[in-house]
Amino acid sequence: MRDAGQFNARLMDEVRAIVRPGIKTVEIDRFVYEFTQDHGHTPACLGYPGDRMPFPKSCCISINDVICHGIPGETELHPGDIANIDLTTVVHGWYGDQSETFLIGENSDISETARAVTQCAFDALYLGIGATKPGCQVAVIGEAIVEHTNRKYGFGVVDKYVGHGIGSKFHQRPNIPHVPSRQSYQDRLYPGMCFTIEPMINGGSARSVCDRRDGWTVRTYDGQPSAQFEHTILMTEDGPEILTLTKHGPQPGHQF
Ligand code: MF3
Ligand code: CO
Numbered sequence: 081m082r083d084a085g086q087f088n089a090r091l092m093d094e095v096r097a098i099v100r101p102g103i104k105t106v107e108i109d110r111f112v113y114e115f116t117q118d119h120g121h122t123p124a125c126l127g128y129p130g131d132r133m134p135f136p137k138s139c140c141i142s143i144n145d146v147i148c149h150g151i152p153g154e155t156e157l158h159p160g161d162i163a164n165i166d167l168t169t170v171v172h173g174w175y176g177d178q179s180e181t182f183l184i185g186e187n188s189d190i191s192e193t194a195r196a197v198t199q200c201a202f203d204a205l206y207l208g209i210g211a212t213k214p215g216c217q218v219a220v221i222g223e224a225i226v227e228h229t230n231r232k233y234g235f236g237v238v239d240k241y242v243g244h245g246i247g248s249k250f251h252q253r254p255n256i257p258h259v260p261s262r263q264s265y266q267d268r269l270y271p272g273m274c275f276t277i278e279p280m281i282n283g284g285s286a287r288s289v290c291d292r293r294d295g296w297t298v299r300t301y302d303g304q305p306s307a308q309f310e311h312t313i314l315m316t317e318d319g320p321e322i323l324t325l326t327k328h329g330p331q332p333g334h335q336f
């Protein structure tokens with residue numbers, strides 16, 4: 081899992097270097113596919129089963145009001161967009177999963193709401209990680225995220241889509257909700273378990289709508305922007321260890 085996390089993080093740093101205004105999301109996707117293949121690994125998203133159709137691309141790119149599961153295509157990134165890129169790689173049978181939201185163009189191009197949801201989601205991820213201890217309830221993650229988001233911003237924390245256990249499968253138990261659920265007070269994080277935390281924060285309502293045509297693209301109900309960050313984490317005897325740390329990405333405390 082450490083190898084999988086490290087490779088996935090390296091891929092994120094490689095993607096970071098090509099993200100710029102004018103690039104088409106399908107071009108980013110092609111890069112993800114080729115870099116992964118060239119290193120002998122597999123993009124987990126490609127062909128991942130869904131209700132309507134398998135996911136057709138190698139990563140998810142979710143722009144502005146898209147909450148998650150955006151399908152790369154002919155859309156270009158524009159100055160002022162916020163774009164989440166979610167990468168998942170299978171390395172020798174083990175999964176690494178992480179995402180970042182990128183601000184496209186100059187900071188002055190970004191709306192205050194888009195910047196604030198990005199900051200809120202980034203801080204929420206690290207507060208969620210920091211709330212965990214060996215043997216803790218899964219619910220401590222959602223408690224920390226909701227408290228922060230409500231107190232500081234009044235934004236919506238998406239509860240329909242959740243983090244997850246991860247290992248030799250992409251999605252496994254337990255669910256890691258970002259709003260405490262009844263089950264998350266029962267589930268605990270013991271040393272040796274790997275899981276993701278991946279809060280999605282909406283500028284307005286937490287409500288979402290899944291695109292009926294493609295069966296994947298999830299948008300905010302009210303058109304407000306949404307941001308997300310994700311890491312894969314190992315619980316150790318000494319506390320949480322982030323497996324997907326990047327070299328060049330924003331570090332805890334970063335101000336967008
Ligand atoms: N990477 C997403 C997650 O964090 C899942 C994407 S599934 C896909 O769990 F099929 F849309 F790629
Ligand atoms: Co992901």
Ligand code: CO
Pocket residue numbers: 177178243244276278310
């Ligand atoms: Co995930």
